Amino acid sequence: MIVDAFIVLFGVLALVFAGIVLVARQPMRAALALVAHMTSLAAIFACLDVHVIALFQVLIYVGAVMVFMVYTIMLLDDRDLAYRKRFSATLVPGVAVAVVTGLALLRVLGPAGPGAPTTTTGLGPFSFSAFSAAFMTRYWLHFELATVLLLAGIVAAWAVIREER
Amino acid sequence: MMPDLLVHGLYIAYVLGFLLGLATIFTWVERKQSAVMADRIGANRAYLRIPFTQVKLVWWGLFHGIADGLKMIFKENFTPATYDRFCYNLAPWLASVPVLLVFAVVPFGGEVTPGRFFEPGSAAAEFFGDRSWRMQIAALDAGILFVLAISGVGILGTMLAGWSSNNKFSMLGAARAASQMISYEVAMGLALIAVVVTYGTVDLNDMVLWQQQAAWGILVQPVAFLLFLTASIAENKRIPFDLPECESELISGYFTEYTSMKMGLFLLSEFIEIVVISALVVTLFLGGYTLPFLRPEGFVLPGGATWELSHFAVVVLQVLTFTAKVFVVGCFQIGIRWTLPRFRYDQLMDLGWKFLLPLAALNLVVTAVVRWWTL
Amino acid sequence: MSGRPAKKQYWNEPELGLWERLYIFEIVRGLSITGGVFFRNMWKWVTGRKGALTAYYPEEVRADYSPNNRGRHVLTQRPDGKVQCVACNMCATACPAYCIEIEAAIDPTDGAHPKSPARFEIDYSRCIFCGFCVEACPEDAIRMVKDTPDLPGFDRDVMWGRKDLLMLWHPLADPRKRYPPAPEPTTEVREP
Amino acid sequence: MIHRYEFLLALAVALFAMGLLGVMVRRNLLVVVMSLELMLNAVVLSFVAAAAHTQTLDGAAMTFFIYVAATCEIALAMALLVLLVRRRGTLDLAAGHELKG
Numbered sequence: 073m074i075v076d077a078f079i080v081l082f083g084v085l086a087l088v089f090a091g092i093v094l095v096a097r098q099p100m101r102a103a104l105a106l107v108a109h110m111t112s113l114a115a116i117f118a119c120l121d122v123h124v125i126a127l128f129q130v131l132i133y134v135g136a137v138m139v140f141m142v143y144t145i146m147l148l149d150d151r152d153l154a155y156r157k158r159f160s161a162t163l164v165p166g167v168a169v170a171v172v173t174g175l176a177l178l179r180v181l182g183p184a185g186p187g188a189p190t191t192t193t194g195l196g197p198f199s200f201s202a203f204s205a206a207f208m209t210r211y212w213l214h215f216e217l218a219t220v221l222l223l224a225g226i227v228a229a230w231a232v233i234r235e236e237r
Numbered sequence: 238m239m240p241d242l243l244v245h246g247l248y249i250a251y252v253l254g255f256l257l258g259l260a261t262i263f264t265w266v267e268r269k270q271s272a273v274m275a276d277r278i279g280a281n282r283a284y285l286r287i288p289f290t291q292v293k294l295v296w297w298g299l300f301h302g303i304a305d306g307l308k309m310i311f312k313e314n315f316t317p318a319t320y321d322r323f324c325y326n327l328a329p330w331l332a333s334v335p336v337l338l339v340f341a342v343v344p345f346g347g348e349v350t351p352g353r354f355f356e357p358g359s360a361a362a363e364f365f366g367d368r369s370w371r372m373q374i375a376a377l378d379a380g381i382l383f384v385l386a387i388s389g390v391g392i393l394g395t396m397l398a399g400w401s402s403n404n405k406f407s408m409l410g411a412a413r414a415a416s417q418m419i420s421y422e423v424a425m426g427l428a429l430i431a432v433v434v435t436y437g438t439v440d441l442n443d444m445v446l447w448q449q450q451a452a453w454g455i456l457v458q459p460v461a462f463l464l465f466l467t468a469s470i471a472e473n474k475r476i477p478f479d480l481p482e483c484e485s486e487l488i489s490g491y492f493t494e495y496t497s498m499k500m501g502l503f504l505l506s507e508f509i510e511i512v513v514i515s516a517l518v519v520t521l522f523l524g525g526y527t528l529p530f531l532r533p534e535g536f537v538l539p540g541g542a543t544w545e546l547s548h549f550a551v552v553v554l555q556v557l558t559f560t561a562k563v564f565v566v567g568c569f570q571i572g573i574r575w576t577l578p579r580f581r582y583d584q585l586m587d588l589g590w591k592f593l594l595p596l597a598a599l600n601l602v603v604t605a606v607v608r609w610w611t612l
Numbered sequence: 613m614s615g616r617p618a619k620k621q622y623w624n625e626p627e628l629g630l631w632e633r634l635y636i637f638e639i640v641r642g643l644s645i646t647g648g649v650f651f652r653n654m655w656k657w658v659t660g661r662k663g664a665l666t667a668y669y670p671e672e673v674r675a676d677y678s679p680n681n682r683g684r685h686v687l688t689q690r691p692d693g694k695v696q697c698v699a700c701n702m703c704a705t706a707c708p709a710y711c712i713e714i715e716a717a718i719d720p721t722d723g724a725h726p727k728s729p730a731r732f733e734i735d736y737s738r739c740i741f742c743g744f745c746v747e748a749c750p751e752d753a754i755r756m757v758k759d760t761p762d763l764p765g766f767d768r769d770v771m772w773g774r775k776d777l778l779m780l781w782h783p784l785a786d787p788r789k790r791y792p793p794a795p796e797p798t799t800e801v802r803e804p
Numbered sequence: 805m806i807h808r809y810e811f812l813l814a815l816a817v818a819l820f821a822m823g824l825l826g827v828m829v830r831r832n833l834l835v836v837v838m839s840l841e842l843m844l845n846a847v848v849l850s851f852v853a854a855a856a857h858t859q860t861l862d863g864a865a866m867t868f869f870i871y872v873a874a875t876c877e878i879a880l881a882m883a884l885l886v887l888l889v890r891r892r893g894t895l896d897l898a899a900g901h902e903l904k905g
Contacts (some may be wrong), residue, residue, distance in 0.1 A: 083815045090822045099834040099842055099895075100324060100400065106838050107393065114813070120856035125864050127382040129848070132871040135389025137420075137878045138843065142393060143415055144882045145834060146400045147406070148889055159829045166828030174821030178814060194821060197861050200379045200439050206861050207868075218872040223902055225876030232883040273653045274646050276665040463636070576646045577639065 080118045086112040097158055099145050107138050122198045240365050242418075244351065248374050252340055255560070261302035263567055267508075269297065270568065271575045309501035314505045317494045318405055324401035329499045332394025332507035335387045336513055338374040342380040344517045346372030346526050346555040347533065353548040371442055372526070373557070380441040381429055384517065385422070388472065391506075392418045395474075395481070395491050398503070402494035410490025413582065414481035418472055420589040425468035426463045427597035431604040432521055435461075445525030454522035460600045462522045464593055470570060471589070473507060477577040478550035480585055515566035519559065523566070526559040673760065682743050682756035685734055687778045695779060697753035700728040703745035711738040712745060734773040736763055812853035819846035833895045837881050844874050876894070 089112060092105035110133040117126035207215050265280070272279025279297040287294065294300070316325065349372050352365035377383055392415055399411020433439050435458055436447045448454055455462045471478040482490030492503045520526060529537050529552060537548035546554070580588065632638055634762030667674050679685075688696045699716035717730035747755050763771060823846060827841025848867045855863030889895055 082810070083811065086815065087818060087822075090819055091834070093838055093842060094822060094826045094830070098321075098837075098849055099832055099838075100321065100544070101837055102326070102835050104324070104397075109842070110845060113849055114848070117852050120852060122852055122856060122864055123377055124379050124382065125848075125867055127379050127386045128868065128871055131382065131386035131389060132875060133841075133845070135386060135392070139389070139392050139419065140878050141834070141838065142396050142400075143412075144886060146396060146411065146415075147886065148834075148845055148895065159831060163829045164857055166825055169828060170821045173824055174817055177817045178819065188332065191852060197859055198855075198864060200382075202861060203865065205293075206865050211865055214869060216868050218884035219887050222872055225879050227884040229879045230852065232880065232887055235887070270650065273657070273663060274650045276653060276663075278664045278666055278668060281668075520657070572647060572650070573639075574641060576642045 075119050079116055082112045082115040082119070085109075086116070095158065096125060100142070103138060103141050106141075107134055110134055110138070124198060124200055126201050240351070240368065241370075241467065244349075244370050245374060248372065252374060253337070253343070254343070256337060256509050256512055257505075258511045259560075259563065259567070260505060261306070262299075263508045263511055263571065264302040264305065265299055266568060266576070267571050270571055273596075274572075274575055301480045306501065306505075307559075309498050309504075314499070315496040319493065320403045321401035324397045324596050325494075326499075328394050328398035328401060329495065329502035329506075330394070331397060332391050333502045335390040335394070335505045336510045338387045339384055339513050340516060341374040341379050342383045342441055343520055344371060344373040344445055345516070345527060345559045346552055347370070350548060350550050372552075373442055376440075376442065378440055381433060381439045381459070385426055385429070389422060398495065399491035402491075404494050405486045406489075407491050407493045410481045410487045410493070413487075414474060414491055417474065417480060417585060417589070419476065420550070420586060421468040421471040421478075421593070424464060424589060424593040424597050425472065427594065427601055428464035428468065429521075431461045431597070432458055432465075432489040434604050434608055441520050441525075442534070445520060445527060448524045449527045453524045458522065458600075458604070460596065461475075461604075462518070464597050464600065465521065466467060466514075466518060467571075468589075469517070469592060470573065473510045473514060475507065475511075475570070476574045477579050478585060479579060480582050483579060511567050511570055515563040515570065516559075519555060519562040523562055525562075526555040528554065528558050533557075614760075669764070672760070677758065679758065681758050682741060682746075684757055684759040685745070685773060685778055686755050686757055687732065687755055687775065689779060694725075695728060695732075695753070695775070696751055697732060698725055698751055699727050699730050700750065702748040702750060706744045706748035708742060708744060709738045709740050709759060711735040711756055732775040732778065734778070735771060736773055737771040746752060809853055809857040813850060816846045816850035816853065819843075819849065831896055833885055837878075837885065841874065841878075844870060851880075 086109050089105045089109035093102045093109065096102040096105060110129060114126040114134075117129060154161040207216075261457070269279045271277075280301045282296055283293065283301040283304040284293040285294040285300050285303075286292065297592045316322075348369045350365075350367065351367040352362045352367055355362040355365075375383075395414040396411045397411075399407040399414070402408075432454065435454070438447065444454075451457070474481050481487070482492070487493070489500075492500055495503060521607075530538055531551065533548075533551060534543070535551065536544040538544075585605060653663035690696055697714075699714050701714055701716075704710075704712040704714055711734055713731070713733045713735070714729050715731035716727055718726055719728060722728075741756075743756055746756055753781055820843050823839045823841075823843030825840060827836055830836050830839065848870050850871070851863040851867050855861065855864075885895075
């Protein structure tokens with residue numbers, strides 16, 4: 073029960089911070105709101121007993137992705153033209169498309185989810201050892217492919233930076 | 238439920254007191270140790286006067302930390318003319334709170350059964366029952382991950398501080414701090430993976446128990462110990478890695494524009510981080526809260542001789558052992574600060590990427606191979 | 613793409629052997645030096661000796677102060693305890709740091725020395741301890757002694773050496789320079 | 805009283821729609837990238853909610869690959885973005901007139 077209350081609380085927080093991302097004028101404010109949003113999601117994951125994912129959410133998103141983002145914001149000129157006007161010309165159609173997409177997705181996903189009942193068996197399937205075992209057995213190919221993707225990303229980013237010089 | 242709340246509330250209060258108290262003591266240690274190393278006397282003027290008497294407790298200047306804190310609190314909160322108010326005020330907290338949070342997964346004692354502290358049958362013993370708790374705020378099964386994840390958040394605080402001050406020196410300091418912390422976090426993570434492979438667990442408490450069974454981690458993983466210590470000192474931005482705040486070039490780096498307690502938070506978080514790093518080093522490599530031959534029932538010497546101790550005595554011994562080890566490792570870190578000169582920035586990056594990272598990878602490979610052979 | 617500039621050769625390029633390049637052993641060496649000094653000094657402190665070369669100032673006076681050290685001003689007194697100064701302002705005039713301030717008072721009943729200082733202050737935050745005031749004094753009323761002024765404190769006011777503080781030291785107690793006996797009252801013959 | 809799983813899925817859908825909205829309506833390139841992250845996060849949330857609902861590891865394991873993709877994406881996106889800003893001198897998306905045919 074108290075877990076449900078926490079999930080609702082952090083869900084509302086996630087929504088609010090996502091809204092701030094949408095309307096903030098300063099990219100730094102938007103980035104901070106995004107950090108808060110990601111942390112709220114991590115809290116939801118922790119409430120669902122998926123501690124490892126919650127920690128990876130903080131580690132990867134807050135610790136790596138957002139640090140990159142903040143670094144970029146830091147290095148860019150804050151007298152940019154884009155900081156003065158928030159929204160582009162497609163404001164009204166954009167809102168319409170987003171609402172329609174949301175409703176459509178809700179129609180597809182929302183009411184009738186996959187049927188297995190929620191069994192609260194504690195930490196069982198989501199312990200760290202279970203994750204490690206799954207990655208070494210079932211997902212080893214995906215895991216290796218992911219590392220290849222990472223390598224490709226690093227090489228590509230490096231190439232982009234080189235091109236600059 | 239109620240015993241849980243009470244026990245964990247006490248843990249949190251104890252850990253906060255432990256961290257802040259030890260951090261304050263380390264500010265004193267840093268001055269006094271440097272003084273003794275340099276044939277000086279060191280800070281010795283601040284004193285506490287017992288009220289209504291003329292008895293002044295000087296205690297070798299131990300209260301200079303309190304004097305500094307009071308000074309910080311009562312100073313004028315001067316802010317730069319143009320700055321980003323929200324980010325400026327948020328940054329010190331974002332930099333200092335994660336440091337405190339990291340300690341949540343560090344075990345500072347073994348199992349404790351509060352019911353055994355009291356007379357059997359008394360109300361307190363009934364309240365706690367037979368339950369025992371690990372002396373750890375959050376007994377997470379992914380302890381190491383928590384350490385890495387939360388300590389990564391602190392980078393945001395330093396970057397925000399540098400950016401929002403609207404000062405070029407702060408900005409340079411923040412850029413340096415961010416690059417340095419990201420670089421050394423990689424090496425630290427790799428070093429920790431080797432440790433995880435050796436112990437076969439990511440739970441810090443299980444690591445301590447493994448070390449009690451086999452041998453201290455510093456004997457099993459000396460390279461990982463060095464790598465972790467180096468990388469974490471670099472993460473803490475202390476000499477010899479204090480490029481982000483080097484006084485001779487960047488004034489104070491990313492917190493140049495901060496005054497009063499906001500700057501105090503940055504400084505205090507540096508000292509809290511010394512405590513936290515020492516606690517992690519102690520937990521991962523120096524046997525944590527365990528003493529040799531100390532078992533839950535008392536001292537059990539290898540010959541079979543036992544010296545029975547009460548549960549309370551064992552718990553107190555474990556907590557004191559942990560505190561003493563943390564203090565010694567912290568003093569060692571401060572000793573490094575007074576010994577080594579500062580790196581140049583390219584040397585710093587070279588050390589991180591060209592030396593520590595390959596060494597950590599090599600250590601990981603060797604560890605994995607050895608583990609594979611012995612498994 | 614512009615090529616990197618050629619690496620600059622410095623005249624004092626350090627030549628490091630492999631041992632020094634490994635760095636870790638040099639760290640250990642440095643730590644053993646600082647740690648050795650630390651434990652040596654700490655052992656002195658623990659065994660009740662002084663493990664430092666510096667002195668507690670002002671509780672502890674350094675032993676190697678010169679016997680001629682002129683650290684503090686005193687105002688000499690007459691045998692009856694009154695200050696010998698006649699408030700002539702010669703010292704204040706001679707002072708290159710302008711740190712002496714004298715306010716004169718008059719006492720018509722004292723025929724020999726009707727003028728005396730009501731206020732005699734030396735601003736030790738400005739004094740340069742040159743001793744010109746001593747040379748300028750016609751009455752031998754101000755001298756400098758081996759003592760040090762009691763400057764440390766929690767307030768800037770302690771930097772003012774006031775008359776009562778300057779008179780704490782009585783020249784009669786000085787064995788090396790006795791106060792001259794009171795001169796016989798003689799009728800002074802002025803040159804025409 | 806709605807079910808926990810339904811609440812989380814609805815939340816994920818709402819967040820996804822908000823991310824989409826951000827991608828479409830914001831002018832600032834940085835915030836557009838952030839909105840992309842918002843959408844990715846919504847997907848992660850739906851994966852984890854499904855995993856917690858069925859108590860199986862699959863959905864949670866998939867999130868790791870999303871994280872890898874997100875890291876790659878951000879490293880590349882930030883590099884490209886800095887390059888773009890150097891070229892055009894602004895973050896404004898509407899300033900990209902030279903892309904017109």
